[in-house]
C-alpha cells in the first residue's frame with residue numbers, strides 16, 4: 203500500500219487537505235426509496251458529522267478551510283462531499299454545485315462519497331465532465347463483500363451492484379476509493395480478509411481504500427442493539443493485525459486513505475479505545491510500518507495507474 207501523504211506529495215507536489223462539505227443530498231437507504239432506517243451503523247448525520255452545512259458554497263468552503271488552517275497553511279484542498287449519497291439528487295443541481303467547486307483555484311480534487319446504486323447515466327456523464335477538469339474521486343461504501351453481513355447491516359444492495367458500479371466508474375477513468383468496515387457483527391476475520399481478496403481481484407483494483415473499525419454510535423439501530431445486548435468488538439490489537447493482513451492482500455499501488463474511524467466522539471458507545479486517537483495512530487503506524495511502499499516503486503509496477511496532477 204501507499205501512504206496517502208506520499209501519494210499526495212508525489213502527484214500534487216504538496217500535501218493537500220480534505221475540506222468536509224455538504225451537498226444537500228440524502229440517501230435512498232434513508233428516504234424510503236430502498237428503505238427508511240438506513241444502514242444499521244449509520245448515524246443521523248449520514249456518516250458526515252463534520253461537514254460544513256450552512257451558507258453558500260464559498261462560505262462553506264471558507265468555513266471548512268478556517269478549520270484546517272488552525273493546523274496548517276495549506277493552499278490547495280480536496281473538496282470532500284461526505285454525508286449521505288452525493289450523487290443522489292437532481293443532476294442539474296449537482297452539476298452546478300460540483301462545477302462551481304471544481305473550478306475554484308484552491309480545489310485540487312473533488313471527492314464524492316456515494317453508493318454504487320446511485321450512478322445513473324446522467325450522473326456518470328457529469329462525473330466524466332468533472333474528471334476532465336480535475337481529478338474526481340468517487341468513494342464507494344462497500345463495508346463488506348459478505349452478502350450475509352450486508353443484509354444484516356441493511357446495506358440495501360447486493361455485491362453485484364457494487365461490482366457493476368465500480369466497473370462503470372473505472373471504465374470512465376474515475377478514481378475509486380472503497381470504504382470497508384472491520385468488526386461488523388457476525389463477521390469472522392476470514393470474512394474481513396475475503397472482502398480484501400474481493401477488492402484485490404477487481405480489474406483494475408481500487409485506487410484507494412478507507413478502512414474503519416466499526417464504531418457503535420448512539421441513535422443507530424446497531425447502538426440500540428448493543429445497549430440491550432452487547433456483542434463482542436475487536437480490540438485495538440486485533441484490529442491493527444487485521445489491517446496489516448489486508449495490506450498484505452491489496453495490491454502495492456492501493457493508497458491507504460484512512461486506517462481508523464473518525465466518528466463523532468459524543469455519539470460513540472463502543473469500542474472505547476477509538477477515543478484515544480493518538481494511541482490508535484501510534485499502534486497502527488507501528489503495526490503497518492513495513493507495509494508501505496514508496497509511491498515511485500509502486501508506480502513502477504505494470505499494473506499501476508498513475509493519476510494526473512490537478
Ligand code: SF4
Nearest residue numbers: 229240241244248286
Ligand atoms: S448508504 Fe451511507 S448514508 Fe446511506 S444509510 Fe448507509 S451509511 Fe448512511
